[in-house]
Amino acid sequence: DQQVKxxxxxxxxQEGRISILNCDYTNSMFDYFxxxxxxxxxxxxxxxxxxxxxxxxxxxxxxxxxxxxxxHLSLHIVPSQPGDSAVYFCAASANTGGFKxxxxxxxxxxxxx
Amino acid sequence: KAGVTQTPRYLIKTRGQxxxxxxxxxxxxxxxxWYQQTxxxxxxxLFEYFSETQRNKGNFPGRFSGRxxxxxxxxxxxxxxxxxxxxxxxxxxxxxxxxRRDIxxxxxxxxxxxx
Numbered sequence: 001d002q003q004v005k006x007x008x009x010x011x012x013x014q015e016g017r018i019s020i021l022n023c024d025y026t027n028s029m030f031d032y033f034x035x036x037x038x039x040x041x042x043x044x045x046x047x048x049x050x051x052x053x054x055x056x057x058x059x060x061x062x063x064x065x066x067x068x069x070x071x072h073l074s075l076h077i078v079p080s081q082p083g084d085s086a087v088y089f090c091a092a093s094a095n096t097g098g099f100k101x102x103x104x105x106x107x108x109x110x111x112x113x
Numbered sequence: 114k115a116g117v118t119q120t121p122r123y124l125i126k127t128r129g130q131x132x133x134x135x136x137x138x139x140x141x142x143x144x145x146x147w148y149q150q151t152x153x154x155x156x157x158x159l160f161e162y163f164s165e166t167q168r169n170k171g172n173f174p175g176r177f178s179g180r181x182x183x184x185x186x187x188x189x190x191x192x193x194x195x196x197x198x199x200x201x202x203x204x205x206x207x208x209x210x211x212x213r214r215d216i217x218x219x220x221x222x223x224x225x226x227x228x
Contacts, residue, residue, distance in 0.1 A: 004155075006155075009153075032214060036219075041221065042221055043117065043203055043205070043218075043219025043220050043221050043222055044156070044203070044205075044219045045218075045219070046216045046217065046218075049214075049216075089155060089156060091156075096169055100158055100161065100169040100170075100171070101146070101158060101217070102158060103148070103155045103156035103157075103158070104155050105153055105154055105155035106155050
């Protein structure tokens with residue numbers, strides 16, 4: 001039962017263009033969402049988060065959009081850079097006390113120079 | 114500040130054996146979580162420890178267990194290894210002061226191969 005789904009295993013984008021990574025979730029109890037980035041041979045690193053009381057959060061080139069009614073969130077990277085090439089994980093959590101974060105399967109982003 | 118350290122980085126075991134993985138969190142962090150990463154499955158949550166107590170648990174069989182010591186270091190144990198346990202095991206630490214809104218800092222992982 002995958003509660004957090006990233007349906008695109010990979011995405012290829014030209015440098016300078018927008019990258020849009022999508023994520024769907026099924027559990028309506030999720031109220032906090034995060035994106036992590038992972039390079040090969042390294043652990044994931046936190047990128048950006050959003051609480052369910054918001055529908056948008058920006059941090060530099062990265063913006064996360066949340067559509068609660070559709071149970072959908074997306075990560076926009078503008079402009080995309082070759083260094084952004086990595087696996088991006090969407091994650092979600094409910095208020096269980098502490099961490100019980102559910103991750104998606106990841107989307108591999110290729111940014112072509 | 115040193116990051117999250119996981120040892121060993123690579124491990125090869127045979128079916129039926131048991132294995133212990135170690136995680137040293139960032140100094141001052143009190144929460145440690147463990148995840149299993151397999152191709153196509155993303156990161157599957159195993160459990161979370163906070164101040165030596167298991168606070169949350171994922172849907173893994175009892176063969177997977179963990180503990181946390183008073184210095185916040187954590188170990189994960191898998192008994193009676195199966196071929197399907199081959200995966201990258203990731204440990205993440207966080208301050209533990211803001212619950213799940215804390216940022217988790219991940220180690221590079223332990224790659225376990227079960228033959």
